[in-house]
Amino acid sequence: MKLSKSDRGDVMAVHQAAKPSARERLLAAANELFYTEGVHTVGIDRVIEQAGVAKASLYNTFGSKEELVHAYLEGRHAAMAARLTGGRGDAARQGAQSGRLLADWIRSRPAAS
Numbered sequence: 001m002k003l004s005k006s007d008r009g010d011v012m013a014v015h016q017a018a019k020p021s022a023r024e025r026l027l028a029a030a031n032e033l034f035y036t037e038g039v040h041t042v043g044i045d046r047v048i049e050q051a052g053v054a055k056a057s058l059y060n061t062f063g064s065k066e067e068l069v070h071a072y073l074e075g076r077h078a079a080m081a082a083r084l085t086g087g088r089g090d091a092a093r094q095g096a097q098s099g100r101l102l103a104d105w106i107r108s109r110p111a112a113s
Helices: 005-018 022-037 044-051 054-063 066-087 088-107
Strands: none
Touching: 022 044, 022 054, 022 066, 044 054, 044 066, 066 088
């Protein structure tokens, strides 16, 4: 079966709309790898490979591994706060703020040698 040019465009649009963004894929990969193996043991190349994105996508989206870790911690904290509060908005905002504070504290610590 041969598709017309407009049909191919429709198929491509549906395929692209269903695919998660690079940010979503990076966070999903980071969530799985960081949670199971630890933030310090997982390198950026492993996250990029699992997410199926280019290295430039990581740096354009987050700027650094540190910022990816920050977003990962915020997401984990917000999800936990939502589970604990039944998804009420105020608690989720407070959870995100606590996640930012935790990430700031982690960033302020001296790097391990």
